[in-house]
Amino acid sequence: MMEFQATKMLHTTQGHQLLDINFQLQKGSILALYGPSGAGKTTILRILAGLTDVTTGYVRIGEEVWLDTARHIDLPTRHRSIGFVFQDFALFPHLTVRQQLEFALPKKADQMIITELLTMMELEELQHRKPALLSGGQQQRVALARAIARRPQLLLLDEPLSALDDEMRYKLQDFILKAHRSYGLTTILVSHYLPEIFRLSDDVIILEKGSIQRQGAAASIFLEEKISSKFKATGEIIDITPADIVCIISILSGNSIVKVVATATEAASLHIGQKVMVASKAFNPIILPIK
Amino acid sequence: MIDWVPLWLSLRLALVTMTILLLLGIPLAWWLAYSRPRWKVMVETIISLPMVLPPSVLGFYLLLAFSPANGLGKLLDHWLDIRLVFTFHGLVVASVIYSLPFMINPLLAGFRSLPPDLHEASRTLGKSDWTTLFRVLLPNMPASLITGAVLSFAHTIGEFGVVMMIGGSIPGETRVASVAIYDEVQSTHYPQANRYALVLLALSFTILLLVHLVNHRYNKSKSTP
Numbered sequence: 001m002m003e004f005q006a007t008k009m010l011h012t013t014q015g016h017q018l019l020d021i022n023f024q025l026q027k028g029s030i031l032a033l034y035g036p037s038g039a040g041k042t043t044i045l046r047i048l049a050g051l052t053d054v055t056t057g058y059v060r061i062g063e064e065v066w067l068d069t070a071r072h073i074d075l076p077t078r079h080r081s082i083g084f085v086f087q088d089f090a091l092f093p094h095l096t097v098r099q100q101l102e103f104a105l106p107k108k109a110d111q112m113i114i115t116e117l118l119t120m121m122e123l124e125e126l127q128h129r130k131p132a133l134l135s136g137g138q139q140q141r142v143a144l145a146r147a148i149a150r151r152p153q154l155l156l157l158d159e160p161l162s163a164l165d166d167e168m169r170y171k172l173q174d175f176i177l178k179a180h181r182s183y184g185l186t187t188i189l190v191s192h193y194l195p196e197i198f199r200l201s202d203d204v205i206i207l208e209k210g211s212i213q214r215q216g217a218a219a220s221i222f223l224e225e226k227i228s229s230k231f232k233a234t235g236e237i238i239d240i241t242p243a244d245i246v247c248i249i250s251i252l253s254g255n256s257i258v259k260v261v262a263t264a265t266e267a268a269s270l271h272i273g274q275k276v277m278v279a280s281k282a283f284n285p286i287i288l289p290i291k
Numbered sequence: 292m293i294d295w296v297p298l299w300l301s302l303r304l305a306l307v308t309m310t311i312l313l314l315l316g317i318p319l320a321w322w323l324a325y326s327r328p329r330w331k332v333m334v335e336t337i338i339s340l341p342m343v344l345p346p347s348v349l350g351f352y353l354l355l356a357f358s359p360a361n362g363l364g365k366l367l368d369h370w371l372d373i374r375l376v377f378t379f380h381g382l383v384v385a386s387v388i389y390s391l392p393f394m395i396n397p398l399l400a401g402f403r404s405l406p407p408d409l410h411e412a413s414r415t416l417g418k419s420d421w422t423t424l425f426r427v428l429l430p431n432m433p434a435s436l437i438t439g440a441v442l443s444f445a446h447t448i449g450e451f452g453v454v455m456m457i458g459g460s461i462p463g464e465t466r467v468a469s470v471a472i473y474d475e476v477q478s479t480h481y482p483q484a485n486r487y488a489l490v491l492l493a494l495s496f497t498i499l500l501l502v503h504l505v506n507h508r509y510n511k512s513k514s515t516p
Binding site for chain 1: 406408409411412413414415416417418419426427430431
């Protein structure tokens, strides 16, 4: 079990606001932090990593207290068992892929995990290359492997997939899930991208202006109504074309486009760019807006 | 015939000064780049002072400070039996102070040009500040290291005012090449002065050429990995 409590004044482009957050997280689960920019998502990750100071705060992982301002405890970053994947990956330009992982490995640790991670992330062929010679997706895999190499208790991902195209995103979500399960990690992920949250997270926290608006499983907090369906997929409306008495709605889900027929009345409540869920019961697919 | 002693002395002074400045400058520039105290702007100002101060002003105050008749010089003389006025040691101390900004400024610019999350990434991987400095930060700023080392070396070779004030012109001890040129001109030995001047010119040109070649190669390897 992980416990997090923090207050801190945030200085954002929208002005000053108080970050006041309190949540708990089960060991082994994946939590997604969702919300507009400036809501404090990255700050939470940075507080967990000990990279940002707080006014008051308490962080406990299992039996270990990392931060307790009341008792003047503030464990330095290097003593916290974390893996941090930065938004722009922060790979070391002078080291090859393998050397990045070797650097991350604590002294006397088993070197086997390096080969294991290189295989898992499909990086064996690239292991002697430096970051400048890698694509965005490859760099992301190196950053993920490097963060996991020291077998952290907590994996922190700061919008790790934001710079990638849809196909690459989907593949990398697989890598994250695989690594999370193989190494028994507890993961916190900052994301703006709903399909990613639906696919990866056990739990979601929606942040707004420095405080928690809602918390729960993705399906229960993003959808207006609960449905019992055979199939569900989230996506974005990219086209609405009237055809006789019906409309054809094109929805981009992952890297495929789904075309769904809707009545003119249904189509009137939808617009291009809207995030929706497509659910199929026994017969027709239905489109539900996401809050 | 050319007397090589002043040239050798200049070279020795520049090498010793450069080495001390590297050892002193790296931790100091690193502290300036990553620490947050407000008074650090004061430290930066003091370090940069020799860049704008006339060398004779700096030399004059160092002469007063190092004089065995005054505070610091008296203490050093009495307790450690070290005399800094008119000695090679004194020249080294003065050169370190005089050339400090030429080492610190390139290093500081180097640290500040590195992405901040490089430093943070190393900390999240469990590494100490020391490991981060030597294994992550410095290897990614070779051009700044070379520039700092070469500038402080060349600046020490070329210094004159400070050396004259606190070293005078004692052959084999403080009579470095720049002072030797001045002495020879004073004695109207122009051919002799010209020989020293030519050697210094050739040395300075070669050093700068090497730096530009190294930087050029480094930048090229960075742009075409």
